Amino acid sequence: MDRTGAPSYHSGMIEISETLDARGLLCPLPVLKARKRLQSLPRGAVLQVWADDPAAVIDVPHFCNEAGHGLLSQDERDEMQVYLIRKGG
Template sequence: MAMIPNDTLDACGLLCPLPVLKLRKRLKSLGIGEVIAMQADDPAAIIDVPHFCAESGHDLLSATDTDGVQTYLIRKTL
């Protein structure tokens, strides 16, 4: 069964560090346990998003890549 995110963020066309900065801002508006789906096409996001989640304590639930667009599912934990 597919997870339905509580929010989505389209960060395609943005370059480092903007995808992570926008993700951090959007996570602030979510409640604990809610999930956001973020799409990005910046090659640096492959490194930046998992690192951001590890450093900030949020759960990176999945990371997929389809035709150069990465989709991340992140659960807010704090």
């Protein structure tokens, strides 16, 4: 679990700072909400994003690349996508 009490779907050694549940939201809302959440996090923090919008598989990596954030992983789990984004800066 991360510090919000939400279950973490990543089994590696990465510490997740916060989780954003963007399931049920359609483009561009998952990216807009991720951008807003990342603004409040310190540089180097990791945001876990849950999404089920089919466009997110294109939008999230593009957002990370354009904004200078690191996309640590992109997985499909339980009918959703799970992204780990390290805040750049």
